[in-house]
Each structure stands twice: as structure tokens, then as C-alpha cells.
Amino acid sequence: MRTNLRAILAADADLGAGNVITRLLAHGADPAGPGLTFDVDVDGHPAWEPLTLGQLDERVAARAAWLHERGIGWRDPVAVYASTSADVVLSFLALNRLGAIPALLNGNLSGEIAAEYIRRLRAEAVLTDAKHAALLEGRDFGSRLLGDITEMGSADPADAPPPYRHHPDDPISITHSSGTTGLPKAIVHSHTTLFAATRRIRLSGPRAQGTERVVCALPSAHTAGILSINQALCNRAELVFLSSQRGDYVLDAIERFKPTGVFGFAVTWADMARHDLGTRDLDSVAIWFNTGDCAHEAHIRPLVAVGSHNTVTREGVTRVKGSMFIDGIGSTEMGHSAFHITHRVDTERYDRCIGRPHVFADVAVLDDAGEPVGAGVVGHLGLKSPTVKLMYWNDSVTEFRTRQSGYYLTGDLVYHDEDGYYYHVDRAVDSVVLDGGQWLHTSLTEEKILASCPDVLDCTVVAVREGGGVVTDVLLVLKAGADVAADRRDAVVAALGEHAAPTLRDVNAVHDDDIPTGATGKVRKLVLRERALSGAAR
Incomplete structure (x- = not known):
């Protein structure tokens, strides 16, 4: 059933980033099968206790009913500024069920930056918890507070309106850049852009080793977090979504959950390098999946030295020591990593190698005039891909400044070698x-x-x-x-x-x-x- 379901999902033209739960159930996925697990109590459900697919659908419907009672509906941009992955993820799913546009804010943003960001969004409303409501108090953000996000699950799921039917171009999220050079940029993704890679490489090909049971240490308010949820649900995998990306917290979660894969950003791997990984129980981990900034060799090597993975030998499939680190480079605007490379204990292609492009990505290395450069020459990374953002929200100036010769300019400087491998050298501004x-x-x-x-x-x-x-x-x-x-x-x-x-x-x-x-x-x-x-x- 699992293989057939994946094939059915891959062929479903109506399936996208905004309606995965609805389409899974429509295609006969077992409601008692895996949904999501969170590391905190949410809506009366205990931390670390898995929500089945059916329970997850019910929790989302309850939050959608709560939002509907407060006048939220089709095309309303609603800012979500909260502490836990559970509240962010469930609110994201509920807003999409209504056809609204969830605008997810990283909970680590200061109140000053969050207020200005929300003001520029021209959000219809804001969902916060008590902590973040206090950060916004007294600030002009131009929107109404809907209420405490932790109380959304108190509504009756039966009161939720029928799920909105998404068009391929419908916006399903506004997420933001890291904000390292100023106010974070608001980036819109559509029903299609945030599902293109899942359909093309996660559902149409063999199920990747290490994706059966996942610890997700990605920020829940990031596009990468949304991607990980949809990929796990479509693959009928078990996934626990963490509310912290600290190295010690992630290591504790691995020992508790015994995942086959761990998803995170480079900052988490660097933080984990503080610890003696050989003293931790990490044997279950087959893959470490990195996105965002590519990772440093010094932080990758300690990870691939631990864990274990399956390999094919003359005696058949054998479990061997050592894990795999899947690296690349991604951003909120790119929607999905455009490159991939797998590091093992015995691999040596480092020096910030981000690998080769995925099959869906048309990449170019361009000079300042937008002309392609040859092998070994550093230039600007240009990308054409079905995964690229829909637009910058309320910011046409930035939208057009990041386009050249038909490519989206990522802001990265790269070069490629004669073998088709690409290497990241820096952000252009740095x-x-x-x-x-x-x-x-x-x-x-x-x-x-x-x-x-x-x-x-x-x-x-x-x-x-x-x-x-x-x-x-x-x-x-x-x-x-x-x-x-x-x-x-x-x-x-x-x-x-x-x-x-x-x-x-x-x-x-x-x-x-x-x-x-x-x-x-x-x-x-x-x-x-x-x-x-x-x-x-x-």
C-alpha cells in the first residue's frame, strides 16, 4: 500500500504544499498511521506522544474552526509569532485549510523587528502566545491580535468549514529570510513551488534511506520546516518536530527518539561539534540532512564518524558503522536545496563543495553583466527552478533586483569544476x-x-x-x-x-x-x- 500510495500522490495534480493531509485521507491513507510528533504538550496532547494522521487532521480542523469563528478566511494574511513548533505547525496547517495565508515569524525575532515586519506585511491579524504578545505590546504593527495561539485547539473540529480547494498558484506561506543584513525579507511560496521537489525527487523515486523516522531540528517558521513536514507525511514516515535547534537539545532528542535521519541547519551541526559524539547513543542515525548554508568540513566529519547505515555487500544488505551527511545549499527564496552531495567517512570532496544540481534545477554562474562564466571562475549563482518563490511580499524593488538574464540571483558566489561539481565561496555581500x-x-x-x-x-x-x-x-x-x-x-x-x-x-x-x-x-x-x-x- 505504501508504494502504491506514493505513486498515487506523485500523480495527483491537486496535491500541493497546502493540502497534504486532506489529499492523503482522500486517497485512503490510514488515519491510524503516522501524523506528527511534537516535543511539547499541545491542545491537550502530551509531548513526545505521536499524533496519528487522523488525530492530526482533527487538531487542524479544531484550529481552523477557531480561526473561522474569528472571521479568518480566504486570502487573509495572518502572522504567526509563537514559541513552539507545535503551535506554529498546527496554525500553518489550519490557516491553509481555510485558504488563508500563514505568515510565519521566527520566534527569536525581537519585538521591535517583528512589529515592523508585521506592519509591512499589512497582515489581517496576528496569532501569538503570551510571551510574544508581551513583546508586541505598545508597538504599532497595524493588525489585530486574534487571541492566544495556545487556546486555538479548544474549538469543535466539526465547526470547521470544508477544506479550501487550492489552485496551483495559490499562496500558501509567507516566510522570511534570516535578516542578517537588515529587516527580514517576506517571501511568498505557492501551493506548487513548495511541493515541486517533493513530487519530483521524494515521491517519484525510491524512498531514501534514513527518512523512515526523522528528528527535525529545522526552524518551524522556515520553508525548510514546511518541506520536511510534507515530505514525511507523504512518505508516511514518523517525524518529531523540535522547538529548539541547540546542539545538546538535538542530541538528547536523538537518544530519546532513535531516528534514522536528522534534519537541520549548519548552525546546529556546529553546536553539536562542542560535544563528544562518541559518548552519545547515535547508532540509529543513517543520514544527517543539511540545508540553508552549506556546512563546514570540520563539522561534518565528526557526524559521519558516528551512526550507522545499510550498504549492499556480497552477503546482502549489511548495517555498517558510520553515517551519511547530505549537504547542499538552500534558502527561503530557493524553496528547496538546488544542489546535493553526500559525504561519508571515506569521501574527500570538501572545500565547500555543494555538489551537483538536482534534476529540477537549471543553474548558471554569471558575471556582473549576467553572462555565463567558465569552469573555475567565481560568479553569481543564478537559478531557474519550479521551487523558486512566487514573489517578495509587498516588495517589488527587491523582486526585480534579484532577477537577471531570466535567473533568480541567490546572492551567493560560486564556481564549478570540469566534473560539474559546484563550490560555494561566500555570500556576495560578505x-x-x-x-x-x-x-x-x-x-x-x-x-x-x-x-x-x-x-x-x-x-x-x-x-x-x-x-x-x-x-x-x-x-x-x-x-x-x-x-x-x-x-x-x-x-x-x-x-x-x-x-x-x-x-x-x-x-x-x-x-x-x-x-x-x-x-x-x-x-x-x-x-x-x-x-x-x-x-x-x-
Whole structure:
């Protein structure tokens, strides 16, 4: 039944990111089969106790009835600003059931930023919990508060109107960028764009090893979180959605849930590198799936050394030690990672290699004029894909500035080799041109520093133009027990290379709190550049 159901779903033209539960049940999926599991109590349902598909449908219907009673319906943009993955996910599903447009905010956004973001959305209403309502109190965000999001499940599911029938182009989510360079950008995805990759590679091909039982450590308010939910439901997999992306919290969840796969962002893998993974029970994990920023080699290798996976030998299928790390690069705008590469214990293709494009992705490396460049030449990553966002919400200026030669410009600098592998060197806003036309790519330099300094947990390279030249500061977060006084300057100089090395000003060991991050944990290099220009980063 499982294989047949996946084939039926792949062929269902009405199925998309906004109606997965409804279509699953319409096609005869077992209501007693897997739905979702959350790490907190929600709507009277205990934490860590799975919701069946039928129970999940009932919980969503109850929240839809609650929203309907308060006048929410077709095309109403409703902001969701809450603490737990359970409240965010169930509200997202309920709003889509009504044909409304859930605008999901990361709960880590400050009240000031959230209020301005909601104001620019021109949201019809806002759903919050007590904590986030307090953050918005006294601020002008231009919308009505609907009530406490934790009380939505109290309505009668029978009072929910019939599920809205989605058109392929209907907007089903507004999610936002990380906000590392300013106010987060509001990004709209459609019923089709957020399901194209699921249909093409998750349902039409063999079920991937490690996706049977998943711990999801992605932010629930991110497009990647929405993708993981729909993929798990369509694959009839078990998934627990966490409310925290901290390394220790994720490790505890793995030991409790015994997943075959773990989904997360690069920031989680870096945080997990603080721990001795060999002392944790991680044997069940076959895959680690990364999206967003590509991960550093120094954070991947400890992960693939633990866990276990199935492999085919002369004796048949055998479970062997070591896991697989599936890397790539993605963003809210891209909708799904456009690239993929699998790392194992014995693989060596690193140096920020993001792999080869997925079958649905038409990628190009473009110069400043929008012309393709050859192998080995760094350029702007352009993408044409059915997964790309519908638009930027209320922001046509940004919409058109990110288009060139028919491609969406992701803001990343990459190159490809003769074998068709692509490598990420930096975000365009973080790279700096040096005298003589050479470039300093901060992300690639960080990769090299981590590879050459085993006692460094993480690092950030900050390059600014000052007084007609470029100066570079390197901030190092050290592993526990590392010698703070050790001289690492030679290793940093070697990582910078001959052209950038003369720009080096300082190499400083810092604490986590010294590194400003956005809501998703990304480093806010814009803030660090401002500090460097003022002398505060030294």
C-alpha cells in the first residue's frame, strides 16, 4: 500500500504544499498511521506522544474552526509569532485549510523587528502566545491580535468549514529570510513551488534511506520546516518536530527518539561539534540532512564518524558503522536545496563543495553583466527552478533586483569544476575586492581556518574597506580546553592566501556572546563589519 500510495500522490495534480493531509485521507491513507510528533504538550496532547494522521487532521480542523469563528478566511494574511513548533505547525496547517495565508515569524525575532515586519506585511491579524504578545505590546504593527495561539485547539473540529480547494498558484506561506543584513525579507511560496521537489525527487523515486523516522531540528517558521513536514507525511514516515535547534537539545532528542535521519541547519551541526559524539547513543542515525548554508568540513566529519547505515555487500544488505551527511545549499527564496552531495567517512570532496544540481534545477554562474562564466571562475549563482518563490511580499524593488538574464540571483558566489561539481565561496555581500582585482571570500577562508586549526570550534572572518585599503579581523571560538594564548596567526595567514594575508589586522579568541546572530543562528556579519570600522571588533 505504501508504494502504491506514493505513486498515487506523485500523480495527483491537486496535491500541493497546502493540502497534504486532506489529499492523503482522500486517497485512503490510514488515519491510524503516522501524523506528527511534537516535543511539547499541545491542545491537550502530551509531548513526545505521536499524533496519528487522523488525530492530526482533527487538531487542524479544531484550529481552523477557531480561526473561522474569528472571521479568518480566504486570502487573509495572518502572522504567526509563537514559541513552539507545535503551535506554529498546527496554525500553518489550519490557516491553509481555510485558504488563508500563514505568515510565519521566527520566534527569536525581537519585538521591535517583528512589529515592523508585521506592519509591512499589512497582515489581517496576528496569532501569538503570551510571551510574544508581551513583546508586541505598545508597538504599532497595524493588525489585530486574534487571541492566544495556545487556546486555538479548544474549538469543535466539526465547526470547521470544508477544506479550501487550492489552485496551483495559490499562496500558501509567507516566510522570511534570516535578516542578517537588515529587516527580514517576506517571501511568498505557492501551493506548487513548495511541493515541486517533493513530487519530483521524494515521491517519484525510491524512498531514501534514513527518512523512515526523522528528528527535525529545522526552524518551524522556515520553508525548510514546511518541506520536511510534507515530505514525511507523504512518505508516511514518523517525524518529531523540535522547538529548539541547540546542539545538546538535538542530541538528547536523538537518544530519546532513535531516528534514522536528522534534519537541520549548519548552525546546529556546529553546536553539536562542542560535544563528544562518541559518548552519545547515535547508532540509529543513517543520514544527517543539511540545508540553508552549506556546512563546514570540520563539522561534518565528526557526524559521519558516528551512526550507522545499510550498504549492499556480497552477503546482502549489511548495517555498517558510520553515517551519511547530505549537504547542499538552500534558502527561503530557493524553496528547496538546488544542489546535493553526500559525504561519508571515506569521501574527500570538501572545500565547500555543494555538489551537483538536482534534476529540477537549471543553474548558471554569471558575471556582473549576467553572462555565463567558465569552469573555475567565481560568479553569481543564478537559478531557474519550479521551487523558486512566487514573489517578495509587498516588495517589488527587491523582486526585480534579484532577477537577471531570466535567473533568480541567490546572492551567493560560486564556481564549478570540469566534473560539474559546484563550490560555494561566500555570500556576495560578505566578499571584498582587494587591490589588484583579487577577492577575499570570507566563508571559504573560514573553511580553511577550521580545517587547519583542530582546536577551533568555529570562526568568523570580517573584512572591511578602511582608509583606501582592506583590513581583516578573524574571530575564533575555541573548543573547550583549548589554549587561549596559543598563536594561531600563521595558520590564519596561510588560510587567507598570499593576496589577502597582508590585510590581516587581528586574530582574536572570542566567546559565543561576542558573535551577533540572527533569528536562525546565522552570523550577522553586517554588524561585525560596523564594529570593525568603529574599532570595537579588535
